Amino acid sequence: MSETFYPLKQIKKTVKETVLFGNKPSPELFAILSVYFVQGILGLARLAVSFFLKDDLGLTPAQMGALVGIAAVPWVIKPLFGFISDGLPLFRYRRRPYLVISGLLGSLSWILLATVVTNAWLATVTLLLTSVSVAISDVIVDSLVVERARKESLSQAGSLQSLTWGMAAFGGLITAYLSGWLLEHFSNQMVFQITAIFPFIVCVAAWFIAEKPVSKDELLNQQDQSLIKQQIKQVWHAIKQKSILLPTAFVFLWQATPNADSAFFYFTTNELGFEPEFLGRVRLVTSVASLLGVFVYQKFLKNVSFRNILGWSVVISAALGMTMLLLVTHTNRLLGIDDHWFSLGDSLILTVAGQIAFLPILVLSARLCPKGIEATLFALLMSIVNLAGLLSHELGALITHGLGVTETNFDNLWLLVIITNLSTLLPLPLVKWLPNNDPQVQVKNEQENSSYLGEAYEHHNLGAIPDDAIIPEVLPEFVTNNKK
Numbered sequence: 001m002s003e004t005f006y007p008l009k010q011i012k013k014t015v016k017e018t019v020l021f022g023n024k025p026s027p028e029l030f031a032i033l034s035v036y037f038v039q040g041i042l043g044l045a046r047l048a049v050s051f052f053l054k055d056d057l058g059l060t061p062a063q064m065g066a067l068v069g070i071a072a073v074p075w076v077i078k079p080l081f082g083f084i085s086d087g088l089p090l091f092r093y094r095r096r097p098y099l100v101i102s103g104l105l106g107s108l109s110w111i112l113l114a115t116v117v118t119n120a121w122l123a124t125v126t127l128l129l130t131s132v133s134v135a136i137s138d139v140i141v142d143s144l145v146v147e148r149a150r151k152e153s154l155s156q157a158g159s160l161q162s163l164t165w166g167m168a169a170f171g172g173l174i175t176a177y178l179s180g181w182l183l184e185h186f187s188n189q190m191v192f193q194i195t196a197i198f199p200f201i202v203c204v205a206a207w208f209i210a211e212k213p214v215s216k217d218e219l220l221n222q223q224d225q226s227l228i229k230q231q232i233k234q235v236w237h238a239i240k241q242k243s244i245l246l247p248t249a250f251v252f253l254w255q256a257t258p259n260a261d262s263a264f265f266y267f268t269t270n271e272l273g274f275e276p277e278f279l280g281r282v283r284l285v286t287s288v289a290s291l292l293g294v295f296v297y298q299k300f301l302k303n304v305s306f307r308n309i310l311g312w313s314v315v316i317s318a319a320l321g322m323t324m325l326l327l328v329t330h331t332n333r334l335l336g337i338d339d340h341w342f343s344l345g346d347s348l349i350l351t352v353a354g355q356i357a358f359l360p361i362l363v364l365s366a367r368l369c370p371k372g373i374e375a376t377l378f379a380l381l382m383s384i385v386n387l388a389g390l391l392s393h394e395l396g397a398l399i400t401h402g403l404g405v406t407e408t409n410f411d412n413l414w415l416l417v418i419i420t421n422l423s424t425l426l427p428l429p430l431v432k433w434l435p436n437n438d439p440q441v442q443v444k445n446e447q448e449n450s451s452y453l454g455e456a457y458e459h460h461n462l463g464a465i466p467d468d469a470i471i472p473e474v475l476p477e478f479v480t481n482n483k484k
Contacts, residue, residue: 028144031208033167035099035141038201039134040171043287045110047179047279048191049127050265052113056188057120060406065262065397067120071127072393074135075386079235081139082380092213095140099206102140106133106199114192137202142382144209165359166294173287180280235380246433247306248384251361253430254314255388257423258395260324260416263405267328271410272339285344286351293355306360307434313357314428320353321421328414361385396420 053059059067081098090097109129117123145164182191239245268274274282301309323346326332332342399419403412 026210027208028210031205032141032144033164034205035137035202036164036168037171038198039138040168040173041175041198042106042130042134042195043172043283044175044179044182044198045191045195047183047276047283048188048195051183051269051276052188053120053123054266054269054407057123059120061263061266062397062401062405063120064265065393065400067124067127068262069390069393069397070124071131072386072390074128074131076383076390078135078139078383078386079380081136082143085140085143089214093211094214095144095211096206096209098136098140099209100203102133102137103199103202103206105129105136106202107196109133110192110196110199114189114196133199165355166291169287169290169294169355173284173291176283176285176287177280179283180276180278183276183280239380243435247435248381250310250427250430250433252384252388253427254310254424255361255385256391256395257426258399258420259392260396260400260413260420261393262397263400263410263413263416264324266407267410267413268343270407272327274340274343278340282343282347286347289348289351290355293352294359296352297356297359301356301360302363304360305436306363307431307436309360310357310434311428311431313353313360314424314431316353317357318421318424320350321424322417323349324417324421325414328410328417 053064053067085094085098109126112129113123113126117126141164179191182194239248268279326335327339327342327346332339399416403416405411405413405416
């Protein structure tokens, strides 16, 4: 009898070690992963949003960049969603109801985008709603995975990080080519209607979350706001520690440097004539490259010190970003490389490098957090990263406008590419602000020295790249400057 079940046990073990990166399978884990899968699959509408803003609404590159920055605002105020989730249970639950609300809001916003949006102002409001929907679900699953990972080692935490990030990339992979193919056969509005289906998966996943109802005593404590006051005090004690403040400042400065994403999208579509179907192929390549980046980080780099990996990431990302000059100046044609093939290859390299650069940011942020404020402090650290992303888009829009880059004039695009890439080197002298070992040890020491009783906890991730579902498509996708 035992021989009969032996192959089954081996399959389960193989799935756990290879597919789940050593994480124990459970209905809750698969529910959490499904939320990230949905965040990735919402990329189905990215190209549709890009062409909708460019063609249907007639936005310029600078205007699109500015709109993208505004749509990132919900990711900046993520701590607010964390406070609400931690301190205001609905029907005696802190997580499930908010996931349901998130799913319903997401579906509603995509339906609105498909039916009633006819100008830039309505588009801004509606894209804000889609961003709010994903941000809420992201805060909730962040806290859930943090709780799961609390007893894990640094390497195991990195495995959970890679698993969740990989699931989002897998969702993007499934819809990558479809995002372009659908636009060849259907309108932008039809793609939005199809996208509206997927947030309902989040509503279903909510019922598989293993959550105990809040007791009456806890509810009474929350009514006098003592719990929220305690959370704010814990957050303040944590964030002012140098071991948390300095690495956060470094990541903020790096991610806040301007980008040329919107201008480059216009260049590839208006100047090079790339069609939606080909852009879908590029999305497929970048989705595969994202999974490859997760694998490389998980296999070879998860135990490398944050100072070394992020320091080198700054240098390498700036150098690789300069390859965009070859396409902008048409030098690739002189080298005998077709625009399409060059874009595919460049996108693959930049995405792998960007994924490797961004994963340690997420792991570092989570390793810096203390126990007891899972949704709140991690959301605060991530909102700081997302604020940097907002500034990046707005600064990029200002420089784009200042250089006179429009939907038809790309004479100064080469200069924009140089400025945006060289600016990423500015934080490099501050690399010593990053920890050279496990930051939990340093945080714990500081907490003990300051008589702060919080216990360090493990991590989770940002989930989907915050603007994945709503930002313009970029060719090549310069992931190190996609601030998620």
